[in-house]
Amino acid sequence: MWRHALKTGPAFSTSEQAFLKSLSSTSPYGCRFQIEKPLPGTLSWVFQNPEYKEWISSPDEPFLLITGYAGCGKSVLTSEICRSLEEDLVPGTLLCSYFCDTNNEHRPEMSQILKGLIHQPLVGRRKLFELARKSIYSLSSEPYRSFGELWNLFERLVSYPQVGPVCLIIDALDECEHKDVEKFLDSLHPLLRSVEGRLKVLLACQPGASVVNVVKGYVQDARRLRMEKMNHxxxxxxxxxxxxxxxxxxxxxxxxxxxxxxxxxxxxxxxxxxxxxxxxxxxxxxxxxxxxxxxxxxxxxxxxxxxxDLSNMYERCLHAIPEDEWEDARQMLRMLLANARPLSTSELSVLMSMSSTSLSASDVLEADETTNVVYFEGMLGPLVRMSEDVVMLVHQTLAHFLQAQQPASMSNATCFFTASEQSIHFEMAHNCMRYLLLDDRIPASPSENSLFSDIEESSLGEHASPHTSPEPGICDPENFDLSSLFKEDDDPIANELQALADRKKLFKYAARYWTFHFSRCRAAEQEQLSDLAMRLSKLESCSQWFSYLIMASQDVRKFPESPDPLVLASYFDLSVVVKRLLTDDTGDFNLGISIYWAACRGNRSCLEILLASGFIDAASAHHKSVSSLAIAACNGHLDSLEILLESRLFDINGQNRQGRTPLSLAAGAGHEQVVARLLKEDGIDVNLADTHQATPVIWAAASIESSTTTLLLQHPHIDQSMQDSAGQNALSWACIAGRARTTRSLLKDGRCDPNLQNHKGKTPLMLAVSSESLPTVQVMTRHRDMSLALQDRSGRNAISWAAQSPDPRILEYLLLHGGATFADVRDHDGWGALAWAVDPPAKLENARLLLQHATADVNVPDANGRPILSTAIEWSSMEIAQLLISSGVIDVDQLDRNGRSPLAYAVVQGYTPLIVQLLTQDPSRADVPNHAGMTPCALAMEKGSREICEAFATASTPTL
Structure with missing residues (x-):
């Protein structure tokens, strides 16, 4: 469906490819490559515009706003800027762009934008997988990826100095939900400050959008290119x-x-x-x-x-459609209005056939084989645009026009084409449901092995990232990757489902979205469709489409196992079906599991019907030890939680297999409103710990939402002295997760010891350093009682841990704020911080920083009697070894306990450039013997390559 797809090759491991696929169920660039290219000779003025030139050239200008009204060519202009930057950017600059698709009724989702912005640097900078492996692994284990978790990873990726300059471009950000835009910009502002000129941001929106005011609130003198004033x-x-x-x-x-x-x-x-x-x-x-x-x-x-104005223009376009084609044109426009994602030409062909009153299976199957692109373009002409195999409305303003309330001045002909949201969903639901019920051979259910082969149980290790939740059932209904997900030859049922999806052109869309359209119909319309919905909920009918959803999602935890019709209807929020099954059907349905999945998905209407149906065994409304109340709390469904609390069926302090309560799950997920509601319940135990002794406030500290922690801290019975099984408190968890705001709140609260050492001796500061979160390190370092001198059980201090970090800004900050004194303190193996910078993979920038603050102690050998230069050479850190030699701080001739010189180490490793550097400085180094009497020159003659021998000969020592 999108042109610039991920090209995974040998450079990416299987797990890396899987993670990239999970980010790219749609184009990681949004609709950028669906935007028309400008005609030759147009838009060249933008590159001479003073606002643009100042933004692109000045390191002190991080923001550029491009504003313009709908239809002025704003997206084309922004796309052209992207193209130009790709050709002319300074080498090493990373361009990340996302163009929000505004041609559907559904607003662009901020989570999808962030996935695209994460996908691009990971593909463009392969090394980022290594630098951010911890964060990527944590995110990969989460079935549901919140804004906070996605932002945290994106922030980390662009913050690494190794990434170099980053240029971020987002078009039509104002089409997203207002609260999501504010959250994004609230997060972006501190990131801009922390990366100190390495990040440039271009946002395109309409002049009156809230984006403009929010940006101005942060950056009062932000550059702004006003297309609305570029009339000439x-x-x-x-x-x-x-x-x-x-x-x-x-x-x-x-x-x-x-x-x-x-x-x-x-x-x-x-x-x-x-x-x-x-x-x-x-x-x-x-x-x-x-x-x-x-x-x-x-x-x-x-x-x-x-x-x-465009309204008049759209009316003229509609009037130009021949009257005998009105009905077909109307149907086509309604489908393009209602679609949950852009439709391919083949899908639209089938939908047009489905709209026929004289439908037969053969007609529809014939439509599966034919696609009349010319027919679509000829009928709707300027009202649609074609991009590759996709049909879209020409502009979002057309969707607004067709769905606006009809003014008195609107002609009867135009009124014929307008549509309400509910009516268009009724037609789409009807067509999708009928399509899925067309006669075709129904494969058996996928084998259990095929569904569970890639699902691994996760558990919380002693120092595992605390925000990795093992709970099942967190479901994102809009996050399906439908491309290239089936394993070839692994399972014949999977292959058969894939063949079915390829053969029946509308199958993928209908299977994925019929319930989406059904749930958006009016109650009366749902009643009309209830017979079809009942049939699709039956086991024999749901086998195809439901099995395909499971296979396509690649995560069986999102779905009920072997669901009966009531469970299925409850899962997909088919309240009409739920009601009919409970009143008209005598089947033996699993009421408890139905309640669980309705709670999991936040389907309030279904929950109300299920809970009113009679006697309910609360124990049956659990799934894998998780109660319905717990899963509603975990997923943040406040309305469903209220209903379940009112039922009094569930223990407010009930624990799952990991010992987590509803409060713990809600706190860990950052659902502030749910936490606030649970805290009102009588008898709630706010300190009930899980099997790892982690309390709700400890889990909240790891959450991206600092407000949840603040809320819990206000509760009179919260015990901040409690520690988990690893000896860590809430502050420790906040530092592990890199939550700077929460860390600040906990330190201000004052009940958490800022120097608490866990069972391995790690302090919160050390944990913050290991999390690679500079803002969290800064917050910890500013606390008056925080000690940089503390060492863990292996003798390492915070500077030692910072030396091993891939982000040199952390080490630099600590060295400038009292840490230089402790840089050469040795751990139990005799290693100072510089040795940890040499430890593979070597951290060249960290080594450079440490040498600026080095004392004479830097030359003290480690516990094995090996000097730092010899260590660097033996560990293949060529660049650091050259840095050490040229620093003037390191004793270049220091011998190890066996009398071997750094030159001898270089000969053994075969580093000719290093040998030349050492011999050029002092040729006599070739004759320094070790305790066994072997000189570097003799060693070279015995084991060295031709190039090494020539290097010694060129040095012209007396030996040669």
Whole structure:
């Protein structure tokens, strides 16, 4: 479906490829590559615009806002900037872009944007997988990825200095939910400050969008390119567009020269800065059959003048559709309005066939084999655009126009094409449901092995990242990766399902989205569809589509196992079906599991029906030891939680296999409102620990939502002295997870010991360093009682741990804030911080920083009697070895306990450039013998390569 797909090759491991796939169920760039390219000779002005030039060239200008009204070419301009930057960026600069698709009724999701922004640097900088392996592993183990977890990983990726400069471009961010936009910008602002000029951000939106005000609140002098005020430049581009398009019409003999000139004149006079408007007029004219005459131009510009707004323009386009094609055009527009994702031409062909009143299976199967692209374009003309194999509305304003309340001035013809949200979903649900019920051979259910082969049980290790939750059932219904997910030849049922999906063109869409459309219908419409829904809920009918969903999701934990019809209906929020099954059907249904899955998915209407159905055994409403109340709390479904609490069926302090209560699960997931509601319950134990002795407040400390921790800290019975089985308190967990805000709150609260050492002797500061979170390290270091001198059970201090971090900013900060004194303190193996910087993989920048603060103690050998230079050479850290030699701080001639010199180590390792460097400084080093009497020169003659021997000969020592 999208062109710039992930090209996974030998460079990526199997687990890395799987993680990248999980981020890219749609294009990681959004709809960028569906945007039309600008015509030659247009948009060049933007690269000379002073706002743009200042933003791109000045390190002190992190933000550029591009604002413009719908239809002015804003997305095309932003896409052209991306293309230009890809060609001209300074080497080493990483470009991350995302273009929000605004042509569907569903707002772009911030989680999908972040997935795309994470996907791009991981593919563009292979080494990031190594640097961020801990965070990636933690995120990979989560079935549901919250904004916080996704942002945390993105922030970490772009914060690594090794990444270099980053340019972030997002188009149509204002199309997202307002609260999500604010959350994104709230997170972006501190990131911009922390990376100190390495990150540039370009956001494109409409002039009145909240994005503008939020950005201005953070960066008052943020650069802003106002397309709404670039009338002259845009007019010139529109003039070029008109000239090229009309000249092409004349050359193609669609109109005569004089008509072409007339058309150019009227378009230039009335364009009013709208590329979209001009394109619609031209497409409307080209839609006509035969030669375009002046009368046709006059008809397109009826009422004496060209329409001065898009609503009038859309009305003209609709009126241009031949009356005998109205019904088909109406159906097609309604499908494009209702789609849950862009439809392929083949899917739209099948849906059009499904809309026929004389439907037969053979007709639909024939539509599976034919796709009439010309038919779509010919009928709707300028109202749609085709991108590769996808059909979309020409612009989001068309969707708004077709679904707006009908004004009195709207013609009857136009009213015919308008539609309410519920009615369009009714038609889509109806068509998808009928399609899934077409006769075809139904394969057996997938084998249990195929469903569980890739599912591994996760458990919390002593120092595992505390925000990795082992709980099942957290489900993201919009996160299905439907491309290339089936294992070839692993399971014949999986292969058969894939073949079915390939053969029946609408199957993937219908299987995935029929319940989505059904749930958005009015109650009366759901009643009309209830017979079909009942049939699709039966085991014999659901085998195909439900099995396909499981296989496509690659995570069986999202779905009930072998569900009966009631469980299935409860899972997909088919309340009409639930009611009918409980009243009309005498089947032996699993009421308890139905309640569990309704709670898991937050399906309140189903829960109310299920709980009112009669006697319920609360013990049966558990799944893998997790109660319905617990899963509702875990997933943040406040409405469902209220209903379950009112039922009084579930123990408020009930624990799952890991010992976690509903409060613990909600706190760990950062659901502040759910936590607040649970705290109102009488008898709730706010300190009840799990099997690892972690309390709810400890879990909350690891959550991305610091407000949840703040809420718990206000409870009078919270015990902050409690520690988990590893000897860690809430502050320790906040530092492990890199939660700077929560860390600040806990330190301000004052009840957590900032120097608490866990069972391995690690302090919260050491844990923050290991989490690679500079903001958290900064918060800890500023606390008056925090001690940098403390050592863990292996003798390592915070500087030692920072020396091993892939982020040199952490070490630099600690060295500048009291840590330099402890840089050469030795651990139990005799290693100072510099040795840990040498430890593979070597950290060159960390070594450089430590040498700036080194004392004479840096030359003290380790417990094995080996000097630091010899250690670097033996561990193949060539760059660090060269740095040590040239530093003037390291004793280059220091011998180990066996009398071997660094030069001898270089000979053994075969490092010719290093040998040349050492001999050039002092040729006599070739003759220093070890305790066995072997000199480096003799060692070279005995074991060295030809190049090494030549290096010794060139040094012209007396021996040679």
């Amino acid at each position: 430049a845009i007019a010139e581009d529109i003039d070029e567009l008109i000239s090229q398009r009309v000249d092409r019409m004349v050359k193609g003999e669609r109109c005569g020269q004089s008509v072409g000139e007339d058309l150019k004149s009227v378009l230039r006079a009335k364009a009013d800065g709208s590329f979209l408007w001009v394109s619609l007029i031209l497409s409307l004219l080209q839609q006509r059959r035969g030669i375009i005459k002046k009368s046709h131009v006059d008809a397109a510009t009826a009422k004496g003048k060209l329409p001065d």
